[in-house]
Amino acid sequence: MVLIAPLGFLGDYQxxxxxxxxxxxxxxxxxxxxxxxxxxxxxGHGAFYASGAYTTAILMTSAGVPYWATLPCAGAAGAALGFLVGWPALRLRGHYLALITLALATAIPQALKCKALEPWTGGVQGVIIDKPGAPFGLPLSPDGxxxxxxxxxxxxxxxxxxxLLRGRIGRAIVAVRDHTLAAEAMGVHVARLKTRTFALSAALTALAGSLGALETEFVSPDSFxxxxxxxxxxxxxxGGxxxxxxxxxxxxxxxMVPPLANSVSRAAPGAVYGVILIACLYLMPSGIAGLLRRAAASSWWRKRKRGGEHVA
Amino acid sequence: MLGFWHQILAGVATGGIYASLALALVMIHQATHHINFAQGEMATFSAYLAYALMVSGVPYWGAFGITVVLSFALGALIERVLLRPLAHAPDLTLIGVFIGLLLILNALCGWIWDFTIKPFPSPFGSRPLLGGLVSSAELGTIAVTFVMLLLIWAFFRFTKLGLAMRAVAHNPESSRLVGIRVGAMLALGWGLAAAVGAVAGMMIAPVVFLDPNMMSGILLYAFAGALLGGLDNPFGAVLGGFLVGVIENVGGAYLVGTELKLSLALAVIAFVLMLKPSGLLGRAVASRV
Structure with a gap:
């Protein structure tokens, strides 16, 4: 209810x-x-975000699909792309996934500008879509x-x-992270599990990209x-x-941070990100969430929920 | 046919730049088993340093030399200050620091020298040579790259220091036991990689123009080159860099068009990982369980 409350009093921009x-x-x-x-x-998760955004934009404008029906398609597109990229890299040990995903993120804006795809992607100009209004006559603005x-x-x-993470699959995912060999010995198919996890992750991010496209009403290669x-x-x-x-x-x-930093200078968001990232890795490797959890664990939470366990 | 040979030679010229950057990546990867994702931005920063020196009146080769020395110092400093404390940190931490470094250097370039695209001089002019087969800039780039690669090879092959550095990359524990200062060698390796990257940056800047993001595409080709040749083999990385340069130019001209050149590099990476993850000259690693 707390999360729905802002609808009542916040303006469209907020x-x-x-x-x-x-x-x-x-x-x-x-x-x-x-x-x-x-x-x-x-x-390279921005590439999956882009794949979701473009799936929604293209289906809405070129195929006339209603926006809500494009959301599952965006997830599927993200999963497919994630599988394609994850499959070659995740069979191997080492930093190959980081490498290939960074390569994907670098290559994707150029590929989206490609002339051959222009009838669908709109090339450099991108695609403009309409923000959907509220259904069933709900008294809400499109932003609401x-x-x-x-x-x-x-x-x-x-x-x-x-x-998912609490269940059998989640335990297998964490087991592979903590001790790949032991997990494999317990019967976990490591490469398959890693690839599927990655595809699911890509699907979630693509779904977010699809929502993002609806919010900004516009997709273009330079946004991704x-x-x-x-x-x-x-x-x-x-975050943690x-x-x-x-x-x-x-x-x-x-x-929240980039608009604040942008008011200082155009270079500031990058520098702020870089400095905060490095400071975070040195000082609080478990991020804001870890900090909050530790703060909570050391105060009243501990007294009230003695013996309560944490998953992560 | 002339057009085809021109594409090959142009590919060798840009390939030399990818080869240098791939070599820098492999030098760091061999010693630390990490891929320096900030290598491209370090090279960009060096190119900006050279630009600043030239603007203030230093002649080209003077600026070139000073930049290489400064980049060497900067690389060694980064290793000493940022990475030494993280010697035993998890992978995510190290990659995060590389990304942070990338962001900071990128922002610094934009902040000090602003984001407008600037021309960068080439000392070789752009006269057509050999009946239009190759331009003087391309030939000059090829020459500089070859001289540098030869110097690096001679350093590692014939000097005591080079031998010590190879020993550290191969087996740090044993090296320390025989009295090599492992930390100093690592800092030296970072310095050398930064210096090699600086030369690559100064060679590519006249082609792509000076801009804080100029290296992100180049780094992608260098990744492809390093992987194609083998991440643990310097010769392989150099060979892979040249090959990727030729593939990029010939493929861009006849196969996919210039608009999908970066995707071509991505395809090279994916194919290498699928078919021969150790690369052309790398060793397949078998680990004992």
């Missing part, structure tokens, strides 16, 4: 920012699944409706991922440069990589 936070939280949930729980490093939609989808995704992928990486690490709540903290960080 709602837009809140919607962005919910969207990035979903994207970071995907990234945290791979980096925090899977122990793999992706520097999108906020509700993003909130609902993100909440469902968080619940599903939390359940390698800097987007790096922003997601920074958000994930600063091995926790689900960290995705929300990271999303607040990447939505």
């Amino acid at each position: 709602l837009f920012r809140l919607t962005l936070i919910a969207t990035y939280a979903l994207a970071l949930l995907g990234l945290n699944l791979v980096m925090g729980f899977g122990g793999q490093i992706s520097l 409706w999108l906020y509700l939609l993003a909130l609902a989808i993100t909440a469902v995704a968080f619940t599903l991922v939390a359940n 440069t390698v800097f987007l992928s790096i922003t997601l990486f920074v958000g994930s690490v600063v 990589v091995a926790s689900i709540g960290g995705a929300v903290a990271g999303a607040v960080f990447i939505v």
Whole structure:
């Protein structure tokens, strides 16, 4: 209820920012699944975000598909791309996933500008789409409706991922991260599990990209440069990589900090990201979520919930 | 047919730059088993340093020399200050620091020298040579790259210091036991990699123009080159860099068009990982369980 309350009194721009936070939280949930729980490093989740955004934009404008029906398609497109990229890299040990994902993120804006695809992608100009209005005659502005939609989808995704991680598959994912050999000896098919986890993660981020496209009403190659992928990486690490709540903290960080930094200078967001990232890795490697958890564990929470266990 | 040979030679010229950057990546990877994702931005920063020196009146080769020395110092400093404390940190931490470094250097370039694209002089002019087969700039780039690669090879092959550095990359524990200062060698390796990257940056800047993001595509080709040749083999990385340069130019001209050149590099990376992850000249690693 607290999360629905802003609909009553916030203006459209504030709602837009809140919607962005919910969207990035979903994207970071995907990234945290791979980096925090899977122990793999992706520097290219912006590419999956882009694939979702473009799937929605192209289906809406070229095929006339209603926006809500494009959301599952965007997830599927992200999963397919994630599988394609993850499959060659995840069979191997080492930093190949980081390398190939960074390569993907670098290559994707150029590929989207390609002349052959222009009838669908709009080339450099990109695609303009309409912001959907509220259905069933609900008394909401389009921004209000999108906020509700993003909130609902993100909440469902968080619940599903939390359940997944608590179950057998989640334990297998964490086991592979902590001791690959032992997990393999216990019967976990390591390469297959890693690839599927990565595909799921890509699907979540693509779904976020699809929501993002609806919010900004516009997709273009220059919105999905390698800097987007790096922003997601920074958000994930600063928020707290091995926790689900960290995705929300990271999303607040990447939505709130750049406008503040931008008012100083154009170079500032990059520098601020870089400095905070390095400081974070040195001083609080478990991110904002880890910091909050430790603070909570050392105070009243401990007395009330003695013996309560934590998953991560 | 002339056009085809021109594409090959142009590919060798840019390939030399990819080869240098790939060599820098492999030098660091061999010693630390990490891929320096900030290598491209370090080279960009060096190119900007050279630009600043030239603007303030230093002649080209003077600026070239000073930049190489400064980059060497900067590389060694980065190793000493940022990475030494993290020698035993998890992978995510190290990659995060590389990304942080990339962001900071990129922002610094934009902050000090602003984001407008600047021309960068080439000391070789752009006269057509050999009946239009190759331009003087391309030939000059090829010459500089070859001289540098030869110097690096001679350093590692014939000097005591080079031998010590190879020993550290191969087996740090035993090297320390025989009295090699492992930390100093690592800093030296970072310095050398930064210096090699600086030369690559100064050679590519006249082609792509000076801009804080100029290296992100180049680094992708260098990744492809290093992987194609083998991440643990310097010769392989150099060979791979040249090959990727030729593939990029010939493929861009006849196969996929200039718009998908970066995707071509991505395809090379994916194919190498699928078919021969150790690269052309690398060793397949078998680990005992």
